[in-house]
Every structure is written in structure tokens, then in C-alpha cells.
Amino acid sequence: MFSKACEYGIRAAVYIALRSLDGRRVSVNEIAEEIDSPIAFTAKILQQLSRNNIIHSVKGPTGGFEIAREDMDAVKLNMIVKAIDGDKIYVGCGLGLKECNAQKPCPLHDKFVDIRTDLSKMLKSTSLYELATGLEVGLTYLKR
Amino acid sequence: MFSKACEYGIRAAVYIALRSLDGRRVSVNEIAEEIDSPIAFTAKILQQLSRNNIIHSVKGPTGGFEIAREDMDAVKLNMIVKAIDGDKIYVGCGLGLKECNAQKPCPLHDKFVDIRTDLSKMLKSTSLYELATGLEVGLTYLKR
DNA sequence: TAAATAAAGGACATTTTTGTCCGATTAATG
DNA sequence: CATTAATCGGACAAAAATGTCCTTTATTTA
DSSP states (O other): OOOOOHHHHHHHHHHHHHTTTOOOOOOOHHHHHHOOHHHHHHHHHHHHHHHHHHSSSOSSOOOEOOHHHHHHOOOOHHHHHHHHHTTTSSSSOOOSSSSOSSOOEEEEEEEEHHHHHHHHHHHHHHHHHHHHHHHHHHHHOOOO | OOOOOHHHHHHHHHHHHHHHTTTOOBOHHHHHHHHHHOHHHHHHHHHHHTTTSSSEEEETTOOHHHHHHHHHOOOHHHHHHHHHHTTTTTTTTTTOOOOSSSSSSSTTTTHHHHHHHHHHHHHHHBBHHHHHHHHTTTTOOOOO
């Protein structure tokens, strides 16, 4: 469904949000440790998220990554997915046809539209804040 | 969503079914031509489908691939997907966690379950025959 | 201002997926 | 029985995704 990069990206963003709720900035090392991901690869992904203004980075000692409280509401999952995997999840034919639309549909077109509409709705309506608070309360997990 | 191999596999199977409805056996070359896919790669995928008894192959002159009319009803998309991509679409966590279940869910677990249940239902209930007849009537397309 | 700390970014390495090539095998037909 | 047409299967090649290493840059603090 998502690429590995995107999976790490979402997990990292949720973890950053969780810590930002306590006013704590976190380093790549801590993030990778806490979400069980390869450090250097995670660093690359965080750069992408930072460039896309999804998270905020601060260089130097006491630096790290953080997300402002307001942004946790504003940032929806679809923004993270789009920043890392592009929009291929939303666009493009389920069977790989270049031109596939209501006028010239592939055999699976209609059934795919339904599923992707649901997925898209879910991603567009799920905020980082919502995911971070679930973690905070101990209802959900990011590791293993 | 699906791998390229799986996309080609589904398109190929639908095309074979379409031709089998007219009692025609088709060669890899014709299939690749008609679904616009790389020939040799398509041949590999057809071998997989054949080994999994999803399509039937006949060697030698006048040989090729075919699907019996009864099998077109029996073969559902989920069987093709499973034969080529395995069950990673059904199993496994959306965020890539090794252990993610109702007891120890990732932050997206519940929302993912819903979407995947829908996807799974769709694949399990869609037969090759259904897809082939849509093509036959000219409602759908397999190329471009 | 020097040392230390943390992200940024470029180059490289590994693994997986996608794709190609070619000889072996099978079967039909003249 | 030789030829030909087709799949089968193994080895190889190319491209993309995943992952690592190391140098540079920015910033804090002693």
C-alpha cells in the first residue's frame, strides 16, 4: 500500500507529534530508536517532511524535530503520503493502464474507485494530533 | 497497491478468459500485444498462474493459454493476487509493524482494517467471468 | 572563539522488482 | 521422423527502492 519510506515517515511524524505535546524536541537517533527504523534512511525521510513543511527542524545542539500544536491538527495523513509517495495512490489505474477513466475504464475501474475514495477520505480526515493522542493514552503502539 | 507483475497477471487472465469464451487459445505474444505488457516478463507471470491452476497451458504448435468456462466463475481476483503477490495485501500492518493486531494496534490499525476488509471483499467476489464479459461487450478496456 | 551537537546533503551500497535472453522440453503436422 | 511452434525454466541485466557513510553547515554553550 505505502512504501517503506512512507511507513517510516508516518510513524516518525506521529512520534514527533507525541513528544511535541510535552514540548520536547527529538533527534533522528531517538526517533529511529523509538519507531524501530534505520537511522540514516529515516533522516532522509525527515528531510523530505521538513522541506514540505510538515515537520519543523532545528539544527545544532538542543536541535531536532518538532511540530507545533496547531500543525498537528492541520497536518493530515494524506499530506505525508503525498510528500513521500506522491499521488500515485490517488491517481493511476489499479491495473496499471495509462489512460483509465470513466469514459475508457479498465475492467476494475469502478470497484477501485470505491475503495480508493474510502482510502482517500480516511487519509484526508486523519490528523497527526488524533494519532499522537492515541499513542499518548497508551491505546496504540509504534514499535514492533 | 498491486505489483506490476500482479497488474499484468490480472490483465492477462482477463484477456485469456475473453478469448476462451470464443473457444480460442492464445499465445504469450498475442497476450502481451493485447494487454500492452513486456513479452518475456508476461511469460513468467503466466507460468505462475499456470502452476497455481488459475489458467491452463498447452505446449507445442496450436498450444497457448486458456481457461475453462467453469473456471472463469470459480477464479476470483483474490486467487490471482495471492498467486503473484502473496497475501501481504491482506495480512501485515499498514504502517509496517511486525506485530500489529487488535490487542497491540498501530495508530492506524482500525482505519486500515476497514479499508482492507472492503478490498478483500471486492477481490474475493469478483470473478474472471464478470471481468471478461465487460470487456466482450465493449464496456471496458485492457490497453493503454 | 573553540568545541560539541544536531540536521542537511551528496555519494555510494545493497536488495528487490522488473525485465531480457536463450536453451530445453513438449507436441502437432507434413 | 524432421520441422516447427509453443511453453518452461534458468541465468542474466537493468532499474527502482531501500539503506549506509561521510562531509558540510548551522547553532549552542563553555
